Amino acid sequence: MTSVDAGQTARSAEHIALTERYAAHNYHPLPVVLTDGEGAWVTDVEGRRYLDCLAGYSALNFGHRPPRLVQRAREQLDRLTLTSRAFHNDQLGPFAHALADLTGKEMVLPMNTGAEAVETALKVSRKWGYRAKGVAPGEATIVTMRGNFHGRTTTIVSFSDDEVATADYGPFTPGFRSVPYGDLAAAAAAFDDSVVAVLFEPVQGEGGVVLPPDGFLRGLRELCTERRVLMVADEIQSGLGRTGRTFACDHEGVVPDVYVLGKALGGGLYPVSAIAADTDVLGLVTPGSHGSTFGGNPLAAAIGHEVVAMLRTGEYQERARRLGERLERGLTRLVGRGLDAVRVRGLWAGADIDPRLMTGRAASEALLALGVLAKDTHGSTVRFAPPLTISEDEVDLLVDRLTTVLDEAA
Known part of the structure; x- marks a missing residue:
């Protein structure tokens, strides 16, 4: 040497x-x-x-x-980076419009990290269950898939079967029911009147890029529609171009009720996440019932908007x-x-x-x-x-x- x-x-x-x-x-x-x-x-x-x-x-x-995103971030850094949602800013509206259009949904709720977006989807699903579906107070159940990875907050690891992620972190949050990934019959059996949503990854990335059986996503979509259950797709890793389509759900022509997005939405420059859904779901969110100091800040919105524009080219x-x-x-x-x-x-x-x-x-x-x-x-x-x-x-x-x-x- x-x-x-x-x-x-x-x-x-x-x-x-x-x-x-x-x-x-x-x-x-x-x-x-x-x-x-x-x-x-x-x-x-x-x-x-x-x-x-x-x-x-x-x-x-x-x-x-990426030069295009770096340039856009620099432009925004010279103008305005944070206001908090106590005020409007000139970047959030255009970003929300663009992301809603990309997902085909009517509204978006911006956050920062993927785990925050998943937590947001869980909260919104429960609120929809109580306000729209009429589930009894405190009884809302969300079906999840074994082998999942949705983040590492206390609530999220409550439905993880990864012992490393769960050891010494209990007690855990109730209200979740786990079924084998890709098993449509098991999902159907788990759906009762208390179920408000099913949370799944179209491809289980942390699990080792585990692909669902052909037709599983279509069958799950039909099941959710029939049983009036929200289909919540965690596309944090699989979405925004990774699988050769804008969303991994596109491979089976499936549109979930809620998209959960993150990671690439920030272009590798900044943490940006969001959920996207129609007004009958996200319209139930009211001032003070959910929020984030940094969620939807001008810098994040500017970068996210540019990411959406890049994806629009195909x-x-x-x-x-x-x-x-x-x-x-x-x-x-x-x-x-x-x-x-x-x-x-x-x-x-x-x-x-x-x-x-x-x-x-x-x-x-x-x-x-x-x-x-x-x-x-x-x-x-x-x-x-x-x-x-x-x-x-x-x-x-x-x-x-x-x-x-x-x-x-x-």
Whole structure:
């Protein structure tokens, strides 16, 4: 090791040591310290470049520092960033109009993080159940799906079956009923007169990019309509172009009653989330019954509005579809050669590593050494969700580097 190498390694070690000492250990990051990013690539403090194939869990659908969004954010930073909803601002109305139009809904309620948007959807669903459906006070029930990931607030982990997320955090919030993901008969059996909504992910991202059985979303839509239950789609990761359509529900031609959106809505620059629904649902929200100091602030609204405008072109959805097909072809060739299975929807893939070779964590560390950033989940599964701006050559690079990892482990 040269003296320069030693100095660079010391810089990384210092940053990691500071983080480990002073930041709570609620994550287990890979041993890399990032300092710069552009497009699909990031650079660490030692000057090494990596192809980002996680994209902030789909928050970076448009890549790192997308010029159009950065420019719009800079313009707004020079004008007005925060007023609170105690006053109107000139950015929220146009953003809300644009997002309502994109979703085909009549109203939106802006928040900040994905978890806040899910909490908002839960509250609004219960209010609709009491005010519109006539459920007895305190009896509203929401059906959820096993294997879900909707966030980590106390209420949200109340219906999680992830022991790491729930251990030592009880008592939990009542009012939820869990059924197997993709099991329409189980969902139907869970629907009684107290059920006001069913909350689901069109693709379970944290679960390992788990796809629903064909026809499940259509069947769930029909069931919700028949039983007068709100269909609430958590499209925080799957929405806004990731799966090759604007929303993952579009793959089955399904329109939920409530869209839950986040991550890419902030363009990778700022936390922006929202729910979208018609007036018969969101019109029940009254002043003081829900709110957020930062939700709908001018900076967030300006960025979100620009994101919607970019999605309106269809360019990013088409890129996700086309490049996702290329990624699927490459990954499928590795099944039986170190992969047990792959699941792909758009530019989003879950690859199950043969557990006899290595864990998903070990695979992610090996990819890191080869200049590719990815993240494991649930043992031996590795998720790939690169920015939608990735090139064909970069997709091939990802597949080539994974091939090298698997071949070297065999």
